[in-house]
Amino acid sequence: MMQNAKPLAEQTVGHHLARPVYQLRNVSKSYAFGKIRALDPVDLDLREGSFSSVIGPSGCGKSTLLKIMAGVTPPSGGSVILDGKPVLGARREIGMMYQQATLFPWMTVLDNVLLPISIRDGKAAAKARHNDAQALLELVGLKGFEKVYPRQLSGGMAQRTSICRMLITEPQVLLLDEPFSALDELARDFMNIELQRICLSQNATAFLITHSIPEAVLLSDDVYIMSPRPGTFLEVVRIELPRPRTLEMMTTATFGEYVRYIRSRLDEGGVTA
Ligand SMILES: Nc1ncnc2c1ncn2[C@@H]1O[C@H](COP(=O)(O)OP(=O)(O)O)[C@@H](O)[C@H]1O
Ligand SMILES: [Mg+2]
Numbered sequence: 001m002m003q004n005a006k007p008l009a010e011q012t013v014g015h016h017l018a019r020p021v022y023q024l025r026n027v028s029k030s031y032a033f034g035k036i037r038a039l040d041p042v043d044l045d046l047r048e049g050s051f052s053s054v055i056g057p058s059g060c061g062k063s064t065l066l067k068i069m070a071g072v073t074p075p076s077g078g079s080v081i082l083d084g085k086p087v088l089g090a091r092r093e094i095g096m097m098y099q100q101a102t103l104f105p106w107m108t109v110l111d112n113v114l115l116p117i118s119i120r121d122g123k124a125a126a127k128a129r130h131n132d133a134q135a136l137l138e139l140v141g142l143k144g145f146e147k148v149y150p151r152q153l154s155g156g157m158a159q160r161t162s163i164c165r166m167l168i169t170e171p172q173v174l175l176l177d178e179p180f181s182a183l184d185e186l187a188r189d190f191m192n193i194e195l196q197r198i199c200l201s202q203n204a205t206a207f208l209i210t211h212s213i214p215e216a217v218l219l220s221d222d223v224y225i226m227s228p229r230p231g232t233f234l235e236v237v238r239i240e241l242p243r244p245r246t247l248e249m250m251t252t253a254t255f256g257e258y259v260r261y262i263r264s265r266l267d268e269g270g271v272t273a
Contacts, residue, residue: 017047018047018048018049018050019047019048020045020046020047020048021046021047021048021082021083021172021173021205022044022045022046022069022080022081022082022173022205022207023044023045023079023080023081024042024043024044024045024069024078024079024080024081025043025078025079025081026041026042026043026077026078026079027039027041027042027043027044027065027068027075027077027078027079027080028040028041028042028075028076028077028078028230029061029064029065029068029073029075029076029077030076030230034076037229037230038061038064038229038230038231039061039064039065039068039075039230039231039232040227040230040231040232041077041078041232042065042078042231042232042233043233044224044233046173046205046207047205048203048205049199049203049204049205050205050206050221050222051196051199051205051206051208051219051220051221051222052206052207052208052220052221052222052223052224053207053208053209053210053215053216053219053220053222053223053224054207054208054209054210054223054224054226055209055210055211055212055213055216055223055224055225055226055262055266056225056226056227056228056231056266056269057226057228057229057266057269058211059228059229060226060227060228060229060230060231061226061229061230061231062177062209062226062231063177063209064231065231066096066175066177066207066209068080069082069087069094069175069207070087070090070094070096070175071087071088071089071090071091071094072090082094082173083172092120092169092171093171093172093173094171094172094173094175095166095167095169095171095173095174095175096166096174096175096176096177097162097163097166097174097175097176097177097179098177098178098179099177099178099179099181099182100182101150101155101158101159101161101162102162103150103153103158103161103162103165104150105149105150105151106149107149107150108146108147108148108149109137109142109145109146109147109148109149109150109153109161110130110133110134110137110146110147112150112161112162112165113133113136113137113161113164113165113168114126114129114130114133114168115165116165116168116169117129117168117169120169129168132168133146133164133168134146136164136167136168137161137164139164139198140160140161140163140164140194140198141160141194142157142160142161142164145157145161154187155182155183155184155187156183156187156190156191159179159180159182159183159191160191160194162179163179163191163194163195163198167198167202170202171204172204172205173204173205173206173207174199174204174205174206174207175207176195176206176207176208176209177209178209178210178211179191179195179208180192180215181210181211181212188212188215189247192215192218192219193245193246193247195219196219196243196244196245197244200243200244206219208220213259213262213263213266214250214255214259216262217239217241217255217258217259217262218245218247218249218250218255219245220239221238221239222236222237222238222239223236223237223239223258223262224236225237225262225265225266225269226269227269228269234265234268234269235265237258237261237262237265239258241254241255
């Protein structure tokens with residue numbers, strides 16, 4: 001059950017036969033003119049509609065990896081291919097979400113959601129997407145909050161707004177850097193189930209950085225375990241729980257086994273996440 005990723009030919013689970021979306025080969029990164037090795041060479045293949053998580057100790061290079069995938073930071077070595085083309089800068093297929101909601105306080109919820117469209121295509125284009133933005137807000141339970149300002153939102157509501165802002169551009173891939181870690185546990189569980197629902201309904205490919213082992217197991221098809229800095233993948237654990245995942249599954253023996261196994265591998269790696 002818990003083994004390294006099998007060769008592709010042996011994989012039979014649905015999305016593992018799907019089209020490759022991301023292909024990283026030997027991607028590495030050092031900072032400060034090579035003095036800080038942040039990321040040792042990693043290979044990564046993400047298939048369409050799959051959900052993968054990365055878990056590892058802090059400072060091991062997780063955010064660095066995500067920024068390289070997003071085209072925000074260039075790698076020091078290796079190649080990043082998205083949809084058959086090298087990633088050389090920001091791409092419109094990519095949606096990103098960070099730990100903090102980073103909404104603009106002087107803009108309404110609706111205008112915050114539409115911001116990527118107005119930046120990219122202008123004000124008129126954003127106006128034409130009003131209904132889409134409203135539908136997204138409804139999808140995440142924020143109907144009626146369109147005209148509200150961010151300071152009137154709870155942390156969970158602000159993060160839900162930033163999910164909508166990410167989704168309005170209809171990204172094919174979602175890169176998520178600990179998006180719910182500032183939320184309390186109940187809000188976080190709820191958001192995770194929301195995130196799964198959104199990904200399933202849009203066949204989005206998701207890549208999530210998290211510090212939470214249960215969160216990684218709950219959401220993922222594959223969990224990548226990273227070593228301490230310079231980070232590299234120690235192992236890929238395939239989570240063979242059926243979809244849609246539910247919070248009730250977190251109380252099952254199988255779920256607990258996955259959590260314990262991943263924790264033990266992280267402990268072997270030297271530092272507990
Ligand atoms: N812009 C930068 N300049 C120099 N060092 C950096 C920079 N960004 C990150 N680092 C270093 O690289 C390592 C990995 O950082 P990061 O990718 O943020 O780790 P993580 O997200 O896993 O906590 C850390 O030691 C960090 O201090
Ligand atoms: Mg980070």
